[in-house]
Amino acid sequence: MSLLTNYASEEFFDEMVHPDSAIRPHYQRFVERFETLDRDEFDAKRNAVDLAFLRQGITFNVYGDSQGTERIFPFDLIPRIIPAAEWEHLERGLEQRITALNLFLHDVYHEQRIMKDGVVPPFYVLSAKHFRREFVNFQVPKDIYVHICGTDLIRDKDGNYLVLEDNCRSPSGVSYVLENRRAMKRSFPGIFESIGVRPVDSYSTDLLKTMQHIAPAGVADPTVVLLTPGAYNSAYFEHTYLARQMGIEIVEGRDLVVRDSHVYMRTTRGLRPVHVIYRRIDDDFLDPTVFRKDSVLGVPGLINAYREGNVSLANSIGTGVADDKVVYYFLPRIIKYYLDQEPILPNVPTYLASEEADKKYMLEHLPELVVKAANESGGYGMLMGPRASKEEIEKFRGLIEADPRNYIGQPMISLSRHPTWCEESGFEGRHVDLRPFILYGERTTIMPGGLTRVALRKGSLVVNSSQGGGSKDTWVLYD
């Protein structure tokens, strides 16, 4: 069936076609193959994939829905393809970035040179919501703060990759990458062989190695567990998926207990020691005796065991300071400061509301800008100026003036588009982003590709699963 009849890239950068509608070379083989399918075959494949996802419970929970509804994360069968050279460029950029982030986090929790040298004003770091002053001068295992990072990349109208945000706490989505790939292999077994797609399935092994690398000194055969908030968390599927892939226990806070600064899990044979915790819960909930007192998800005494060096955590505590969108603004300078390099992957141009000149510009140009709260994610706490009502704009004007530290502004980036199946109208361009997953252990490992999220609603720029987003398989080609 024809993929691109009546397809128009319009004024956007399209991943698959040039503005003159010629197919980009790295998509050519896929398109040729795809066009041998007829409509019935395509429908059958789509239905089979949806059904398989539902049956396997590859779903996420929708918060605020009293029915406890689970939805499948809609999956589009047309893969996003990245040529080898382009991926190499991204890899270099991502490695540079996670290296700088780890150096930065070490510095802000120790000497604070970057602040003393005036490169990043101390105020911004110290006022960051997730800055943990309790951990200043604390030596984290192997000096690694961010073990797992899920950086969000977008492309502007000229196809340049830009970093939208770094997710240095507990980025999710990797299980969808692995499951999407399985679904694609089932649907198009022949295509993989003829096109040459780099595999993604060593991720779980690499992740486990990253965890074992940070085990407390002297533990020969460390026990690694995954700490989940529980079955009602929206990413619970992913937690069980990863635990199963790694062959480790998935635990909830109530399964762990601390005795004499050592962490144990409660088993049918009594207590068993735990050495490394891949935690998928926020700092705030980790330990009710240190952080939020009302946390029922955490483990009393865990932080003390961590401080004593008897258990390691990934990611480390306090990495959220790097997720602050104001700190993001300084990332190009942070890279330059520690590595003496120019950033390979640029940021989106950003205005800080707490800088007078920037604030003035922001307030004058609200209808053109995207305004974001410094510590929100998932597409919440955000103003899309060009699409907002007058009331929304005025609301954000008030918010910015009341708390300028907490807001940034960015020009509206249109995001690249990708042909995507739409029930009513066949293939149409839909906006996409890309979240690669970076592991930082003994060495840096980047899974080839990552999660391509797609905004399924026509014209929408919001790719989040909670707000009408779907996903695609991402193919990185061999050279």
Next chain:
Amino acid sequence: MLSRVANSLYWLSRYIERADNVARILDVNLQLLLDFRRLDDEHLSRHWLPIVQTTGDEDHFFELYEEANGRTVTEYFVFQRENPNSIACSIAQARENARMVRDQITIEMWEEINRIHLLLRSDRAQEMWASSPTEFFHEVRASSCDLQGLIASTIPRNEGWYFLQAGKYIERADKTTRILDLRHASLPSHGVPGTMSQTDALEWSAILRSCSAWDAYRHIHGVDVGPRRVSQLLLLSPEFPRSVRFCVAELDSVLRALSGAPPGRFWNDAEKRSGRLLSQLQFTDIGEIFARGLHEYLDSLQLQLNDVGEALFSIYIYHPFHEGFSDQQQQQQQVLG
């Protein structure tokens, strides 16, 4: 194995078995009604009410419905979300437990639990139910058989397996006692029952069929169906896989496998209780049971099964949450050593 995981596996298995048994009871009793076309309301109620009394909560039932008839009782036990023992709720809870231990069970098992759960929540289930209850029950029971088969053929024989088995056999033994208790109103409270009406005979046959014991019964006792022989088979048979004795024997060996205790001895309270219950079933006969009174005997079996379950929980599931000092010390030495 995490205690929480053991807990989930145990309940996962119990709920699957429960849904299966409830489907069996309802299916057989609906079919039985086809033979009783001319019953008046009072007789109908006498037929359906015991199902509510022995497998559910009578007060709760009458909060929701005015009378016990085919429609209300089956609805209560099939889709009623407020009845925790309904088929839909049992499957939902089985699935909830399965979700908690996704990493411990096989993908095939998870997919089947998920499939039957989604089916029960769909409109299609209501349609199936309306057009052919028998077909509907067949679907539920087939799913349960699938799950038992998948458990048997895909789960490694490690601790998790034993908790799955323990849940299954406790639930099955309990349900068999409840099915057998359905017609106790037609029996004298002590001693052997006298002659039976044709209706009685049909109802005792229904009991056999609810336990899938009809064929086994005929092989052993022929076509003459009476309370004494039915009870003999369902309580004391060492061979029939749904008899209480069979289930308790399995349960006892599961408990021993968990702790490693040799037969004839016990290392913990759960084994003490299961062993005692087993020998009691091994060394009694149906005459003694009827002399004591069947209903009273069944009540005491249910209590003893509960006791075994509770002992199992306090040893493997609650106990690690309150470990004594010596255990801690021992484990710290393990860590430091």
